[in-house]
Amino acid sequence: MLKTTLTEAVRAGAAEILRFFNRDFIISNKEGVNNLVTEADHASEKAILDVIRKNYPDHHFLTEETGEIIADSQYKWIIDPIDGTVNFAHGIPLNCVSIGIEHNGEMVMGAVYNPHMNEFFFAEKGKGATLNDKSIKVSNETQAIRACLVTGFPYTYINMPNGPLEIFDRFVRKGVPVRRLGSAAIDLCWVACGRFDGFYEHKLEPWDSAAGYLIVEEAGGKVTDHQGNKFSVYQHKVLATNGKIHDEMVAVINNQKEL
Numbered sequence: 001m002l003k004t005t006l007t008e009a010v011r012a013g014a015a016e017i018l019r020f021f022n023r024d025f026i027i028s029n030k031e032g033v034n035n036l037v038t039e040a041d042h043a044s045e046k047a048i049l050d051v052i053r054k055n056y057p058d059h060h061f062l063t064e065e066t067g068e069i070i071a072d073s074q075y076k077w078i079i080d081p082i083d084g085t086v087n088f089a090h091g092i093p094l095n096c097v098s099i100g101i102e103h104n105g106e107m108v109m110g111a112v113y114n115p116h117m118n119e120f121f122f123a124e125k126g127k128g129a130t131l132n133d134k135s136i137k138v139s140n141e142t143q144a145i146r147a148c149l150v151t152g153f154p155y156t157y158i159n160m161p162n163g164p165l166e167i168f169d170r171f172v173r174k175g176v177p178v179r180r181l182g183s184a185a186i187d188l189c190w191v192a193c194g195r196f197d198g199f200y201e202h203k204l205e206p207w208d209s210a211a212g213y214l215i216v217e218e219a220g221g222k223v224t225d226h227q228g229n230k231f232s233v234y235q236h237k238v239l240a241t242n243g244k245i246h247d248e249m250v251a252v253i254n255n256q257k258e259l
Helices: 002-020 039-055 085-089 164-172 184-192 206-218 246-253
Strands: 027-029 036-038 060-063 067-069 075-083 096-103 106-114 119-124 129-131 149-152 198-201 222-224 238-241
Touching: 002 039, 002 075, 002 096, 002 106, 002 119, 036 039, 036 085, 039 060, 039 075, 039 096, 060 206, 075 085, 075 184, 075 206, 096 184, 096 206, 106 184, 106 206, 119 184, 119 206, 129 206, 149 164, 149 184, 164 246, 184 198, 184 206, 184 238, 198 246, 206 222, 206 238, 222 246, 238 246
Parallel strands: 060 075, 149 198
Antiparallel strands: 027 036, 060 067, 075 096, 096 106, 106 119, 119 129, 198 238, 222 238
16 A cells, blocks of 8 residues: 555656646745746645545655644655756756655655656665666676766855865766766666666755665665765765765765775
């Protein structure tokens, strides 16, 4: 029932994405430059919540647009109705619905769906990860210098030491390809299926990483903070890799090693 509801909720949100995509809709701005929210974000979120509440009205919810809907439940649904809103608003088909399910503080199930590419990623704790029902695994690359990486920058740039631009510079000056797709959930899923060897970012929220984090781990990858410590969706910095380049990535990110 949980998986069925998750799947239905993700597809309901995705239907709203497709309904609004490349059409006229209301756009407003949240805190920071280009931190957009659209009419479609709210429509997708409502469609998702409507589906989940039919079966689990007493569950706890954490959503990007509504915020936290607290309930006395062991289950929490962590929802991003459109991850990649700036892409969506500009007609770029790299955006998705992302939903993770937490049980007693542990991520147990997650799904990410990009309806434009018809790519449905899913993972359940201890049962592996899939793309359109076919098993996926992370890449086999063993050297960061030969890796294909992906990252993103915060909308509100913080001039922190060892920040996004400094780390980006360390990789690209050595000829490492570092992409920026504009959707952290898709970035994580593309690490999980081996398209990217690693992903790092400085300022993610729980709804950005909850589902993708589990999908990477269930595909055989590794996810930590930037120091290599155990990852929590409630802290901002994330490093997700195939596991084989993880320690090297930690060293480069922390300026302890040059490529």
